[in-house]
Amino acid sequence: MKIQESAENYLETILILSRKNPYVRSIDIANELSFSKPSVSVAMKQLREGYTTGSCAAAASFASVLWQTSGKCPEWVELEVPAGKLLHLEIQAEEAYTCGVQKDGGDDPDETNGCLVTASVEILPAAGAVQFRAGTGVGTITRKGLKLSVGEPAINPVPRQMIEKAVRSVIGEKGAVVTISVPNGEVIAEKTFNGRLGITGGISILGTTGIVRPMSEEAIRETLYLELSMCRQEYGTACAFVTGYAGESFLKRQYPQGKAIVLCSNYLGYLLDCAEELGFTHVLLAGRTGKLVKPAADIMYLHSHTAGGQREVICTHAALAGASRAQVQQLYQCNTTRDMTELLCTYPLAEQVWHTIAEKVCENCMRRTHGKIQVGLLLLDENDRILAESSQTDSIRKAWLTCGTN
Numbered sequence: 001m002k003i004q005e006s007a008e009n010y011l012e013t014i015l016i017l018s019r020k021n022p023y024v025r026s027i028d029i030a031n032e033l034s035f036s037k038p039s040v041s042v043a044m045k046q047l048r049e050g051y052t053t054g055s056c057a058a059a060a061s062f063a064s065v066l067w068q069t070s071g072k073c074p075e076w077v078e079l080e081v082p083a084g085k086l087l088h089l090e091i092q093a094e095e096a097y098t099c100g101v102q103k104d105g106g107d108d109p110d111e112t113n114g115c116l117v118t119a120s121v122e123i124l125p126a127a128g129a130v131q132f133r134a135g136t137g138v139g140t141i142t143r144k145g146l147k148l149s150v151g152e153p154a155i156n157p158v159p160r161q162m163i164e165k166a167v168r169s170v171i172g173e174k175g176a177v178v179t180i181s182v183p184n185g186e187v188i189a190e191k192t193f194n195g196r197l198g199i200t201g202g203i204s205i206l207g208t209t210g211i212v213r214p215m216s217e218e219a220i221r222e223t224l225y226l227e228l229s230m231c232r233q234e235y236g237t238a239c240a241f242v243t244g245y246a247g248e249s250f251l252k253r254q255y256p257q258g259k260a261i262v263l264c265s266n267y268l269g270y271l272l273d274c275a276e277e278l279g280f281t282h283v284l285l286a287g288r289t290g291k292l293v294k295p296a297a298d299i300m301y302l303h304s305h306t307a308g309g310q311r312e313v314i315c316t317h318a319a320l321a322g323a324s325r326a327q328v329q330q331l332y333q334c335n336t337t338r339d340m341t342e343l344l345c346t347y348p349l350a351e352q353v354w355h356t357i358a359e360k361v362c363e364n365c366m367r368r369t370h371g372k373i374q375v376g377l378l379l380l381d382e383n384d385r386i387l388a389e390s391s392q393t394d395s396i397r398k399a400w401l402t403c404g405t406n
Helices: 005-020 026-033 037-045 053-070 157-171 185-189 217-235 245-254 268-278 310-320 325-332 337-344 350-368 393-402
Strands: 076-080 086-090 098-102 116-127 130-134 174-181 238-242 261-263 282-288 374-380 386-389
Touching: 053 076, 053 086, 053 098, 053 116, 053 157, 053 174, 086 098, 116 157, 130 157, 157 174, 217 238, 217 261, 217 268, 238 245, 238 268, 238 393, 245 261, 245 282, 245 374, 268 282, 268 350, 282 350, 282 393, 310 325, 310 337, 310 350, 325 337, 337 350, 350 374, 350 386, 374 393
Parallel strands: 130 174, 238 261, 238 282, 282 374
Antiparallel strands: 076 086, 098 116, 116 174, 374 386
8 A cells, every 4th residue: 555655654653652652642643743733633534444353353254164165265255344334355365264364454553453363263063152262362361341251262242243243144053163363463462451451362353343443532442441340340349540640650659559540541521431330439530730620610521622621610719719800810821730730829729729629520520420439539730749639539549449458
């Protein structure tokens, strides 16, 4: 595939940034390349879609059974994916009845891009289930909390459905044993989240739509949900949410015995919804003012391109605390949350302002979970000093620190 030099620059930048940070935003690319954010956003929309490892595994399995029933390995197969698209995928013939499909992630900087996913299907004589085996380079589940049981191959539910549908379209009700392999998968897995999720021995076979969309939020949300689910299984009903590295490093320094920490990044509202669904009872928030004053205005998606709100929140609470009109005007004229924090700390009412903001953040978060989760907040400044703790923080911190120790 040939792409323009400008597109190559974008892709190279995304890849470099993805190795430094868990997520890559358009603004990060704009800053790195010194372009405007609108121009980057337009460029991102022009990036090419690809297909998932799950689609590769399904197509390879389909080809394997076609080879066995027709006597000839197909050069390509058609596969309809859950997104409703029809893929035309080239097949590589390996050893007898083992077929491979090379993953094309489109313009997504996934570490699995270009890997070969192979399938070997043993067709059983009698009617029965389609069973799955992890071959070389495909991981195995070792921790509770994922969508699959411990000991199962890391082939996610939707790819399993896709594989079974493809195989049964040829063999009908007969049983089958499907072995999925990814040469070099164990090396690739070291660059993914698998180790953190308790998946060992290789990569996961993933995909809920069959399609890879560049910079997809779907993949981010799925990873967040899986990590939170594992915390629920391993540590119980209390967890800490951090918005970035600062909050995480602060908690680890101050409370080394605290284990259940999930990076929510910009997805606070989504993760609170997940926590309610999973049965959590206590959540401790920790992070800096740049993101964690926003929920005081009921802003639960914390990305700057969606909403700011920090200036309005801080000025409102300063006014409610008795700040003069001149003081509020000074705060409002600050360019950044850091500047506002430094200026506010020169006012005698600073402690009251941060406390009421912290209380409002927790109130809105608890309302988001319909009162089912108690929420506490450790609000930090740019030097990771605590500006405020909400009134329930102490009891929630204790619940978090003792969760999973019984």
